[in-house]
Amino acid sequence: MDQDGFDDIFTIASFQLKIYLGGSPHIDTVAAYSLSPQGSSLFYPSAGDMNGDGYIDIAFTDYVGTGDYDINILEGGSDGWKSSRNHMIDMDTYSRSKIADVDKDGYGDLITHSFTSPSYTLRIWKGGISFPTSASITKTASYGYNIAVAIPEGEGGGPKAYRGTFTSVPITLPDTLTQKWDVAYLEGAFPANTSARITVLDGNSGSPITGYKDLAAMDVDLSGVTTNSIKLEVTILTELNTTTPSLDALTVKWMDRREWRDEFFGPGKVDRLLNIDVAGGTMQAGDIGGQGPQLIFPSLLGEANYTTSPLAFYDAGGADYLTRDPFDFKVKGTTAADIADVNGDG
Numbered sequence: 001m002d003q004d005g006f007d008d009i010f011t012i013a014s015f016q017l018k019i020y021l022g023g024s025p026h027i028d029t030v031a032a033y034s035l036s037p038q039g040s041s042l043f044y045p046s047a048g049d050m051n052g053d054g055y056i057d058i059a060f061t062d063y064v065g066t067g068d069y070d071i072n073i074l075e076g077g078s079d080g081w082k083s084s085r086n087h088m089i090d091m092d093t094y095s096r097s098k099i100a101d102v103d104k105d106g107y108g109d110l111i112t113h114s115f116t117s118p119s120y121t122l123r124i125w126k127g128g129i130s131f132p133t134s135a136s137i138t139k140t141a142s143y144g145y146n147i148a149v150a151i152p153e154g155e156g157g158g159p160k161a162y163r164g165t166f167t168s169v170p171i172t173l174p175d176t177l178t179q180k181w182d183v184a185y186l187e188g189a190f191p192a193n194t195s196a197r198i199t200v201l202d203g204n205s206g207s208p209i210t211g212y213k214d215l216a217a218m219d220v221d222l223s224g225v226t227t228n229s230i231k232l233e234v235t236i237l238t239e240l241n242t243t244t245p246s247l248d249a250l251t252v253k254w255m256d257r258r259e260w261r262d263e264f265f266g267p268g269k270v271d272r273l274l275n276i277d278v279a280g281g282t283m284q285a286g287d288i289g290g291q292g293p294q295l296i297f298p299s300l301l302g303e304a305n306y307t308t309s310p311l312a313f314y315d316a317g318g319a320d321y322l323t324r325d326p327f328d329f330k331v332k333g334t335t336a337a338d339i340a341d342v343n344g345d346g
Contacts, residue, residue: 001047001056002080005210010058012042017060017074019081024210035083037062037072048099048108050127051075054216059097059110062088069094071112073131087131092116100149101127106237111147120144165235170203171252172229181222182255184232188247190218194238203229222252292319299334306332312339 001008006022018031037060045060055076062072071089074081095114102109107127112135114121120143123135173179186196198220200212209225214235222230232252236245292315300308309332316323 001076003054003056003213005208005213010045010047012045012060015041017042017045017058033081035074035081037074037083037086038064042072043094044096046098048101048127049076050099050108050110050131051129052107052127053077057099057108059099061091061095061097063094068092069114071095071097071110073110075131089125089133096147098147098149099127100151102149102151104151111149113141113144113147162239163235163237165233167201167234168232168250168252170229170231172203173254176228178256179254180257181225181230182253183219184222184250184252185219186234186247187249187251188245190236190245191238191243193243194236194245197235197237199233199235200225201231201233202227203231206231208233222254292321294339295321296339298336299332308332310334 001010001019002021004021004023006024006027008022009020009027011018011020015036017033017035017037019033019035020030021028021032041063043061043063045058047056047058049055050057050059050073053076055078057076058074058081060072062070064070069091071091073087073089074083075085075087077085089110089112091112091114093114093116095112097110097112099108099110101107102111102124103126105126109127110125110132112123112125114123120141122139122141124137125132125134126136173181184198184200186198190196195216196218198212198215198217200209200215200220200222201207202209204227209227209230211224212220230252232250234247234250236247238245294315295313296310297313298310299306310329312327312329313321314324314326315321
C-alpha cells in the first residue's frame with residue numbers, strides 16, 4: 001500500500017477501514033491508519049492508483065443509511081490516507097468494486113457490480129487525472145457480485161502506455177570492507193513526454209531493495225544500499241510511439257568508505273565525519289572532542305565551465321570553520337582532492 005517493498009494489510013473492522021503496514025521483521029500489529037468514512041458499514045475494499053499520482057487509492061462500499069450505498073474512494077497521498085480526502089460515487093444499491101487498469105493507460109479504473117432493478121449491472125469508471133463521476137462503460141450482467149480482472153500483456157493506450165524494461169547484469173563491489181555504493185545514473189536524450197523509472201534489485205536474490213523500487217528519476221543515490229551485489233532494472237515510458245527515447249549509458253559508481261563524494265544527485269544530503277555533527281542546518285562539534293577534520297571542496301562546474309577553485313577549510317576548534325581564512329588552491333577544474341602528510345612533519 002505504501003510501496004516500500006513490504007506487503008501490507010487493509011481490512012474492515014469495528015466499522016473502520018484499518019491499514020496495517022508491513023516491515024522488518026514482521027507486519028505491525030497496531031493499525032497505522034484507522035479511517036472512519038461517513039457510512040455506518042463498510043464492505044469489500046480494493047486498492048490501486050486511480051489518478052496516476054504515484055500513491056495508492058482505496059475504494060470500498062459505504063452504507064450511508066436508508067438502503068443507500070455509495071462507493072467511497074479514499075485518495076492516497078504523501079501523508080497516507082485521510083477520511084476527509086475522499087470521493088463519493090452514488091450507487092443507490094449494494095455493490096462490490098475493484099480497482100484495476102483495464103484499458104492499460106496508466107490509471108487504475110474502478111469496476112463495480114451491483115443490482116439495479118430489474119437486472120445486475122457491471123460498470124467501469126475510468127481513472128484519470130481527476131476521479132470519475134460517471135461510468136464510462138455500462139453492461140447488463142448476470143447474477144453474482146464477485147469481480148475478477150484479467151489484463152493481457154502488451155501495449156495499451158494513453159499516457160505512458162509505451163514502455164520497455166531491461167535489467168543489468170549483477171554488479172558487485174570489488175571490496176566490501178573498504179568500499180560502498182555511490183550513485184547510479186542514466187544518460188540519454190528523452191523527449192518531453194518520456195520518463196524513466198529505476199529499481200535497484202538485490203544481485204543475489206533478485207528482489208527489489210526496500211526504498212529503491214520504481215524510483216521516478218534519472219539518477220539514484222545508492223549510499224543507503226548495503227548488499228554487496230546489485231542489479232539495475234530500468235523502465236522507460238513514453239506517451240506516444242512517434243518519438244524515440246535514446247538511452248546512451250547506465251553508470252553505476254562506488255567509492256571508498258572514508259572519502260568525500262565528488263558527485264551529488266537528487267535532494268541535498270549530509271555525510272557524517274569523525275567529530276562532526278549537524279544540527280539546525282549548521283555543523284557542530286561532535287561528542288568525541290578535539291579538532292574536526294579539514295574540509296576540502298573541489299571546483300564547482302556550472303554553465304560557464306569551472307568558475308571556482310578548490311578551497312580547504314580549517315577547524316579553529318569547536319567546529320568553527322569560519323574564523324580561519326580558507327586556503328585557495330587556485331587550480332580551477334580540480335574534481336577531487338585528498339590530504340596526506342607527504343613530508344612527515346606531522
